[in-house]
Amino acid sequence: MKNRLNNKHTKDSYIYTYVHHKNEYDLCRMEMRSFFGFDTQLNYLISPLKVDPSRSPFMEDRLEVIYDGDTISELKEMMKDMKISASTYKVYCLNRMDLGETKKIPHPERRQVERELGLIIEGEPDLDNPEIVFGLVTINNRWYFGRHTKSVSVWREHVHKPHSYSTALNTRVARAIANIAVPEVDGIRAIDPCCGIGTVVVEALSMGIDIVGRDINPFVCVGARENIAYFNLNGTITKGPISEVSEHYDVCIIDLPYNLYTHITREEQFDIIKQARRIADKCIIVTIEDIDDLVEEVGFKITDRCITKKHLFVRQILLCE
Structure with missing residues (x-):
């Protein structure tokens, strides 16, 4: 399976990020194979299967992809008509570490892109206790946006x-x-x-x-x-x-x-x-x-x-x- 999504409106696709100790590399991959039927040498994985990230001691994030595009501007256009039922929300950028060959985005740039997309969403932003968290990540020069779930250890x-x-x-x-x-x-x-x-x-x-x-x-x-x-x-x-x-x-x-x-x-x-x-x-x-x-x-x-x-x-x- 290719670790890339190609369509403009991706349905039922999930991006998972991973962190583990060097000595746990093999164990992490065996767990990947058990959950998803395949593994990857990268520290992220894309699958149509939905897994609770809190189950794994190695998963950090899960992004349920709603939109994906080549640029932030393209995502903005897709998001303009997006309606959410939650009264409060926040946007969280997952590029806090290198993801494969995609380098970490510095903190000020992450905050900027979070604000840009957050302004498009109808509702009240709440950074401390939002009803819903949206996630944003770029991998291999492509941007993905969707519902974010953080692993609870x-x-x-x-x-x-x-x-x-x-x-x-x-x-x-x-x-x-x-x-x-x-x-x-x-x-x-x-x-x-x-x-x-x-x-x-x-x-x-x-x-x-x-x-x-x-x-x-x-x-x-x-x-x-x-x-x-x-x-x-x-x-x-x-x-x-x-x-x-x-x-x-x-x-x-x-x-x-x-x-x-x-x-x-x-x-x-x-x-x-x-x-x-x-x-x-x-x-x-x-x-x-x-x-x-x-x-x-x-x-x-x-x-x-x-x-x-x-x-x-x-x-x-x-x-x-």
């Missing part, structure tokens, strides 16, 4: 949970993994059968994903329940091994235990993966070891993958179907 609040441990996934990674596992929420049931203190479960529940957690360690289960309750979320954590799970789920998320606090043999890893194959059609596996042979032996096929790093600690994330 809900996951930042989840960093400060009552219970945590150093080897747990960080909240950004956990949120991306939940998105890769369940890009479309409706009608999907998920399980995290080795949930630990519930980092993935908290992120999933906060996005409206139907997920249950489970762990073999009773003390960890208590911590996971308290973490969920701390953020006023409703979720279920049960105690027991994955082998005792009797229900079937659409997707299973497993952060395999590793030899830091939990000693686990390769045979035990194989059994967990085999049980995951039994209880779910799809599985996201997080591992610090090469387990491709185990995944294939149980009948899963690895359809996508990436790595994520934290200092010298490297995790593989495998999408298995």
Whole structure:
């Protein structure tokens, strides 16, 4: 798919901007592929699909394109007859950073173009608490105007949970993994059968994903329940091994235990993966070891993958179907 819109009045097109750490490049692209079916090396993406930018720990903005043109003057002409139902509004320019090869627009110039377009819109401008925010961005010498949605970093609040441990996934990674596992929420049931203190479960529940957690360690289960309750979320954590799970789920998320606090043999890893194959059609596996042979032996096929790093600690994330 080309990252350019060509028609004068673009319908059902969305522009997303991205920001991430260097070590999260691969994970961000895997999340892109899960949401949109493709990725891009650029820090913006154009798609006909509508995704809530607050779901992703990497998305900054979403612009629902109403008009696009070669110049600001062309946009002004299109906007003259535009009617809005909101009584107050503001215009926000997204070019606060380089977008691909398009360089950042300096602050005074952004303010100027925001004012120019804002004067055309009927209604009362309100920079502090507008009913509606319009967005404006230029990419590759073309201008786009539409409804703007800013990402709300809900996951930042989840960093400060009552219970945590150093080897747990960080909240950004956990949120991306939940998105890769369940890009479309409706009608999907998920399980995290080795949930630990519930980092993935908290992120999933906060996005409206139907997920249950489970762990073999009773003390960890208590911590996971308290973490969920701390953020006023409703979720279920049960105690027991994955082998005792009797229900079937659409997707299973497993952060395999590793030899830091939990000693686990390769045979035990194989059994967990085999049980995951039994209880779910799809599985996201997080591992610090090469387990491709185990995944294939149980009948899963690895359809996508990436790595994520934290200092010298490297995790593989495998999408298995």
